[in-house]
Amino acid sequence: MADEAKDIIGDYRYGFHDPEDSTIRFDKGLSEQVVRDISELKDEPEWMTNIRVKAYRHFVERVMPDWGNCSLLNTIDFENIIYFLRSSDKTEKSWDDVPDDIKNTCNRLGIPEAEQKWLGGVTAQYESEAVYHSIREDLEEQGVIFLDMDSGLKQYPEIVKKYFGTVVPHSDNKFSALNTAVWSGGSFLYIPKGVSVEMPVQAYFRINAKNMGQFERTLIIADEGSTVHYVEGCTAPSYSTDSLHSAVVELIAMEGAKIRYSTVQNWSSNVYNLVTKRAVAHKDATIEWVDGNIGSKLTMKYPSVLLKGQGAHAEVISVAYAGEGQHQDTGAKVHHLASNTTSNILSKSISKNGGRSSYRGLLQVSPKSTGCRSKVVCDALILDEHSRSDTYPTMEIGNSTSDLEHEASVSKVSSDQLFYLMSRGFTEDEAMGLIVNGFFEPFTRELPMEYAVELNKLIELEMEGSIG
Amino acid sequence: MSEEILRIENLHVEVEGTPILKGVNLTICRGEIHAIMGRNGAGKSTLANVVMGHPAYVITEGSIFYQGQPLEELAVFERARAGMFLSFQYPAVIPGVQVGTFLKKSVTSVRDEPPKGREFRKELTAAMDQLSMDKSFLSRYVNDGFSGGEKKRLEILQMLLLQPNLALLDETDSGLDIDALRIVAKGINQVAVDSACLIITHYQRLLDLVKPHFVHAMIDGTIVQTGGPELALKLEDRGYDWLDVTA
Numbered sequence: 229m230a231d232e233a234k235d236i237i238g239d240y241r242y243g244f245h246d247p248e249d250s251t252i253r254f255d256k257g258l259s260e261q262v263v264r265d266i267s268e269l270k271d272e273p274e275w276m277t278n279i280r281v282k283a284y285r286h287f288v289e290r291v292m293p294d295w296g297n298c299s300l301l302n303t304i305d306f307e308n309i310i311y312f313l314r315s316s317d318k319t320e321k322s323w324d325d326v327p328d329d330i331k332n333t334c335n336r337l338g339i340p341e342a343e344q345k346w347l348g349g350v351t352a353q354y355e356s357e358a359v360y361h362s363i364r365e366d367l368e369e370q371g372v373i374f375l376d377m378d379s380g381l382k383q384y385p386e387i388v389k390k391y392f393g394t395v396v397p398h399s400d401n402k403f404s405a406l407n408t409a410v411w412s413g414g415s416f417l418y419i420p421k422g423v424s425v426e427m428p429v430q431a432y433f434r435i436n437a438k439n440m441g442q443f444e445r446t447l448i449i450a451d452e453g454s455t456v457h458y459v460e461g462c463t464a465p466s467y468s469t470d471s472l473h474s475a476v477v478e479l480i481a482m483e484g485a486k487i488r489y490s491t492v493q494n495w496s497s498n499v500y501n502l503v504t505k506r507a508v509a510h511k512d513a514t515i516e517w518v519d520g521n522i523g524s525k526l527t528m529k530y531p532s533v534l535l536k537g538q539g540a541h542a543e544v545i546s547v548a549y550a551g552e553g554q555h556q557d558t559g560a561k562v563h564h565l566a567s568n569t570t571s572n573i574l575s576k577s578i579s580k581n582g583g584r585s586s587y588r589g590l591l592q593v594s595p596k597s598t599g600c601r602s603k604v605v606c607d608a609l610i611l612d613e614h615s616r617s618d619t620y621p622t623m624e625i626g627n628s629t630s631d632l633e634h635e636a637s638v639s640k641v642s643s644d645q646l647f648y649l650m651s652r653g654f655t656e657d658e659a660m661g662l663i664v665n666g667f668f669e670p671f672t673r674e675l676p677m678e679y680a681v682e683l684n685k686l687i688e689l690e691m692e693g694s695i696g
Numbered sequence: 697m698s699e700e701i702l703r704i705e706n707l708h709v710e711v712e713g714t715p716i717l718k719g720v721n722l723t724i725c726r727g728e729i730h731a732i733m734g735r736n737g738a739g740k741s742t743l744a745n746v747v748m749g750h751p752a753y754v755i756t757e758g759s760i761f762y763q764g765q766p767l768e769e770l771a772v773f774e775r776a777r778a779g780m781f782l783s784f785q786y787p788a789v790i791p792g793v794q795v796g797t798f799l800k801k802s803v804t805s806v807r808d809e810p811p812k813g814r815e816f817r818k819e820l821t822a823a824m825d826q827l828s829m830d831k832s833f834l835s836r837y838v839n840d841g842f843s844g845g846e847k848k849r850l851e852i853l854q855m856l857l858l859q860p861n862l863a864l865l866d867e868t869d870s871g872l873d874i875d876a877l878r879i880v881a882k883g884i885n886q887v888a889v890d891s892a893c894l895i896i897t898h899y900q901r902l903l904d905l906v907k908p909h910f911v912h913a914m915i916d917g918t919i920v921q922t923g924g925p926e927l928a929l930k931l932e933d934r935g936y937d938w939l940d941v942t943a
Contacts, residue, residue, distance in 0.1 A: 642788070643751060643752065644786075644788045645788045645789075645790060647748075647749075647750050647751065647772065647788075648784060648787060648788035648790070649788075649790065650749075650771070650772035650773045650776070651748050651749075651772055651773075651775070651776055651781075651782050651784075652776055652798075652802040652805075652806070652854065652858075653773055653776040653777050653802050653805035653806040653858075654773055654801070654802070654805055655771075655773050656773075658773075658801075658805070662790065662793055662798070662801070663790060663793070665792070665793065666790055666791050666792030666793035666837065666838075667791065667792055668792070669791075669792030669793070669837075670792065
């Protein structure tokens with residue numbers, strides 16, 4: 229297999245002393261051949277190869293978005309990106325290569341070194357492997373399928389074929405086209421009818437076995453009446469030498485099902501994080517996106533929900549933190565496509581040290597969708613004079629029987645708040661950290677405890693200005 | 697002579713270029729309760745805020761010493777850690793921060809040793825019982841949606857926990873009904889025994905419950921008269937005009 233790949237690809241960049249366990253890494257740049265090679269290397273069915281090729285052609289033709297942060301988007305050099313890495317490649321990196329500031333942050337967050345090494349991409353092994361297995365056995369007993377996307381395609385091609393790209397078609401945008409062409413990794417999760425998964429399902433554990441990848445593709449299907457909470461990410465900075473992260477996440481909640489998808493991501497400040505997340509909610513189903521964005525150079529991410537069935541409900545709770553040199557362009561989109569559907573959007577952003585955060589939202593009620601209710605709240609907190617916050621809400625309401633509320637606020641930390649806290653013994657940084665954590669609290673309380681604790685700690689560190 | 701805690705010498709203070717305090721002199725020793733009375737705008741709150749170090753208040757002349765040390769050398773948080781406490785007239789709202797978390801962190805930063813979980817719990821429960829505060833306070837956000845009386849109780853609760861050397865109480869009695877006033881006064885008396893205490897008030901009613909050793913009348917940024925508790929009664933009875941040389 230590896231030898232064959234070598235012939236196809238022709239060139240390797242890093243060590244492959246053992247041909248049976250060689251690291252396969254493509255050259256930089258993208259072409260139709262590279263896309264076909266990825267598919268062949270993964271031994272995929274022809275229909276997937278065809279999807280990839282079609283998506284690649286669309287990617288080439290598709291122009292860059294003319295909104296968001298165009299000047300930053302246009303600096304992306306697609307020819308300077310490596311589009312495929314075998315998972316074992318991650319182990320090639322040395323702990324010494326991980327920048328000191330990231331190691332320091334990990335230390336101060338109290339993340340054990342074994343875990344830090346994994347987070348730094350140094351090792352794919354992690355002590356909690358045993359925990360992961362026991363959780364998996366639990367899930368398997370309930371008929372839950374939880375695999376990385378590549379294995380999902382191999383083992384359950386019929387399910388993948390039925391749903392892949394149905395929520396986020398490759399032609400949705402330039403980056404969904406790119407992802408569809410070159411995707412690798414991500415999660416495949418299927419919850420059978422009526423099954424309630426009690427514990428949050430964490431990509432965290434699974435990822436230890438497989439490399440996360442830059443172009444991961446996640447597909448979650450919650451069958452009728454089932455419930456699941458999926459958690460991914462980590463508050464420690466995800467160090468990546470590669471500058472583009474472009475994922476696609478598709479969620480499908482069948483009648484009466486409920487999916488909560490929680491993410492906290494903290495990318496290193498060189499990363500373009502351009503992610504398409506979208507969900508379909510059928511009759512009486514609920515979708516909840518809980519989305520935290522910290523770090524990166526530019527994040528453009530707008531978790532979306534298509535409320536397709538009567539009585540379906542969407543919640544999107546997000547926070548964004550834009551520090552020096554960072555632009556968080558985030559928000560939410562909800563399409564009320566059926567009657568009596570409801571949605572709540574809460575977006576909170578913080579800008580500091582010249583950082584910029586933008587809320588970009590779309591709320592759409594189709595003319596035939598009567599009796600819909602929606603509430604949108606966006607709060608921005610600006611921590612200094614150099615930072616910026618913008619709001620771009622769009623509302624398209626097709627009938628008069630629907631009820632919509634929109635509230636937006638931009639605030640600064642008041643000198644009275646700081647003085648009050650400082651008079652209680654807090655330094656200015658500590659006071660700022662407390663205020664910011666309080667501001668994020670409506671988000672933080674939705675997270676599993678360990679993530680909430682880490683996020684609070686991370687914010688405190690950010691306020692000290694000790695990390696970038 | 698008992699230990700000097702606060703000494704203010706010829707203090708002149710401006711806010712945004714407007715002179716507010718115009719030569720205040722005041723010394724408070726441990727175990728003493730001082731009350732400052734005066735009309736709105738006389739500079740009473742300014743005095744409390746400038747002692748605590750509010751950045752909006754600029755000292756143009758004179759000095760403040762805390763336990764013999766010039767205060768200008770100390771940042772606000774260092775003043776708190778050195779045992780100074782201000783009960784605010786209008787405490788700030790800190791949305792999303794639970795009272796319990798806030799108290800624990802505050803006590804941790806002010807005391808040399810962070811309090812042990814169980815002991816702190818005990819101490820907190822005792823103090824809250826004393827102030828007739830329900831446990832549910834702890835999970836509410838700091839001053840968020842609090843009534844005037846609830847805010848003042850939270851201030852006094854903090855004072856009980858932080859056990860300051862110097863307690864500055866800025867109109868702590870305003871907005872309190874008579875029952876709440878009694879409860880708050882009890883808390884002040886408890887702390888006042890072993891600290892220096894400066895009470896800023898408009899009304900005699902708090903001073904019925906917390907007996908001051910000294911009462912100062914402030915007019916237009918200076919202390920124009922100092923006396924015992926009888927001065928407060930006189931001010932309550934006759935107002936300030938008889939003291940006001942410019943009137």
